[in-house]
Amino acid sequence: MQSGDSPPPAGGPWLLRPQRWPPRTAPALAPPPWPPAGSDGPPLLLLIDRRDPDVRALLTPLGDLLQAGERQRLHRLRGEGDGERFLLGRGALRLILGSWLGCDPAGLVLGAGPHGKPELLPPSDGGEPPPRFNVSHSGDLILLGFHPRRPVGVDVEQGRPVPEWESIARRCLPPGEWSAIGTLPQQQREQAFLAAWCRLEAGLKARGMGLFGPPPTPGDPEPEVWPLVLPEGYVGAAALASAAEATAVTSPRGPLPRAPQGPRG
Structure with a gap:
């Protein structure tokens, strides 16, 4: 468990508390x-809040790290806060x-994987595999998840009305x-629906599966999924593919299409 984790609810999974960054x-x-390499613990989770003055002071130095293609993508983002979320997460x-x-x-x-998920390619010399990671953002929060061995998925959602949740x-x-x-x-x-949606998305992202892609094979191990302790007004989840899938999950089966007017992460 990570430092600061909350005790588990009765009959439920442990709650993970992401670390503030910076x-x-x-x-x-x-x-x-x-x-350490080979760790079987939960993912390392970092939370960036773009309202934090310490974070805002990093917008320029982190933006300087982006490559040309990322800068082009940044300039194409027009939604409120989309550019800052992308810059902070990628930087x-x-x-x-x-x-x-x-x-x-x-x-x-x-x-990038077949469906755009950022990734690091394994070394051609067969050395230590690169870290696995995933990023999600919503509202003012950017959530990053890392693990040395197992594919990781994270999802965060800002609380809001979802009249079509059912x-x-x-x-x-x-x-x-x-x-x-x-x-x-x-x-x-x-x-409660948004929290369930986060658990669903985090698990699918960890396994490299699309929301409407082929279903898992019967008997496939389920990912480990943790609900998160987040600032008021937000819910989130993190997941790790099973150890057995750690080497098998190399490319997503499909993107995570959203239902019309559904949650956005």
Whole structure:
């Protein structure tokens, strides 16, 4: 468990609390310690809040790490906050991975899976595989997840009205899960749906599977999924593919298409 984790709810999984980044007790651009290779613990989770003055002070230095294609993508983003979220997430990702790998963050080559998920290619000499990672953002939060061995998925959602939650849940969630949400008091259902959506997306991203892609093979091991402790107004989840899938999950089966007017991460 990570430092600061909350005790598990009765009958439920442990809650993970992401670490604030940048930390208040270290230099602004200092990377967090990397877990030892072969660790079977939960993912390392970092949370960036773009409202934080320490974060806003990093917009320029992190933006300087972006490559030409990333800068072009940044300039195409027009939604409110989209550019800052992308800059902070990609810049922090470059800084942290470059520091861990001992290379220039601005020169780090980030490839992409068949459906656009950023990834580092394994070394051609058969050396130590690169860290696995994933990024999600919503509202003012950017969530990064890392693991030395196992594919990781993260998802964060800002609380908001989702009037069509039931139709989305019936299409995407297991029957027992959406029916359980329907038994909650009316004012709790949309938040509970968003939390379930985060768990679903994090697990699918960890396994490299699309929301409407081929279903998993019967008997496939399930990913480990953790709900997260986040600032008020947000819900999130992190997941790791099983150890058995760590070498098998090399390319996503499909993107994560959203239902019309559904949650956005």
